Amino acid sequence: MRLILLVLCVLVAGSAGAAETEVLAKLDALHGKRAEPAAAKELEAELKKALTATPDDFDLVWRQARLLQWQADGATAEKLKKVLGRQTWDAAEKAVKLAPERVEGHYYAAAGIGAYSQAVGVMKALGEGLEGKFNERIDTAIKIDSDFGLGAPLLVKGRYFYELPWPKRDLGKSADYYQKVIKKHPEMLRAYLFLAETLLKDDKAKEARDAIQKVKQGSVAYDSAEGQRVQEWAKKVDADIEEELK
Incomplete structure (x- = not known):
């Protein structure tokens, strides 16, 4: 009987894992x-359904957090970007608490703070003390896995040095981070875009x-949407x- 129960438990566990x-x-x-x-x-619907069943x-x-970050990244209205940035940050912080050793939570928390800061204005974000929180998260993500998302943590750190107001801004450091990504992930088009903006x-x-x-x-084969x-x-x-080069 014990053997039968053990086999049933293994089968159920295996089925649950497969379903997940x-x-x-x-x-x-x-x-x-x-x-x-x-x-x-x-x-969105599938995520909502799955999270309703297992929210943790x-x-x-x-x-x-990944979906929210994608939405925040593409938002053009400041109010919407602010809301989505905050939601990304909140979801990612929950992920950090659930698995602090994993890169995903730290990375998306930093990306969420970044989107939120862009929406409210970098000077206001600095005044709210978000710089330290941002750097804590992105530096941890880089330490855990700088290659996550084809070097996404390095891109976010490079963008940080680009977005900062003078005299904190450091375009040289910004470009260096993008070049690191390009060297290892030459297919990552965002690295070239950010580099172009920084060089300009x-x-x-x-x-x-x-x-x-x-x-x-x-x-765009690496990620057609991106x-x-x-x-x-x-x-x-x-x-x-081209306007600058005239």
Whole structure:
């Protein structure tokens, strides 16, 4: 009898694990199509359903932060970006508490703080004491796994040095972080976009043009939604560079 019960327990546990893996695989597949409105809507619904059943599942919580960060990243209205940035931060902080040794929570918390800070204004964010919280999270993410998301923690740290007001701004450090990503993940188009913006601000328009060409000519196969977003943003940066070079 004990043997039968043991076998049943193993079978049930195996089924539960398979079901969870299946749910995560579905969420990741939908995430890959997140630029499509229907897929994005389904992703939100599936995440909500899964989190209702298991609200403290780390793998679900950090995926919720990932979706919120994507939405905050693309938000153009300051009010919406502020709300989504805060929601990203909150979801990611929950992930940090659930698994402090994992990179995802720390990274998305920093990204959420960054989006929130952009929305309220960097000077106000500094006044609210967010710089220390941001650096704590992003530095921890870099320490755990700087290659997460094709070097995403390094990109966020580089953007931090770009966004800071003078005299805190350091365009040289900003560019160095992007170059680290490019060296290891040359397919990451956002690294070239950020590098182009940094070089342009640093009065290096010709070098910025070279960087933006990498975005325009690059493949989006690594992540079509991300790549297409970056290439769309690159159009304005490209125009700014050409204007500077006249």
